[in-house]
Amino acid sequence: MKLSPNSNPPEPDNLLIRFHNQTGAAVDVTGSEHGHSSRWHCHGCGDLSGYHSLSFTRDEANGHATTCRASHHRLG
Numbered sequence: 849m850k851l852s853p854n855s856n857p858p859e860p861d862n863l864l865i866r867f868h869n870q871t872g873a874a875v876d877v878t879g880s881e882h883g884h885s886s887r888w889h890c891h892g893c894g895d896l897s898g899y900h901s902l903s904f905t906r907d908e909a910n911g912h913a914t915t916c917r918a919s920h921h922r923l924g
Contacts, residue, residue, distance in 0.1 A: 867913035875913040893918035
């Protein structure tokens, strides 16, 4: 399966973890390892979280990646 650049973007500078959803779209955890300063963003469906601790954010991002089947493609 070939993903669009929207679903599989370059890694951001503050990337901590990258999961992939069921279609291979990136679910990125970004921010800092300390405090409530990390969040996740799904490049398949566009969902994103608020800022939380890294352990909470990691678990939430992994859960989302496990169930998300979206793969964003820009048409036109």
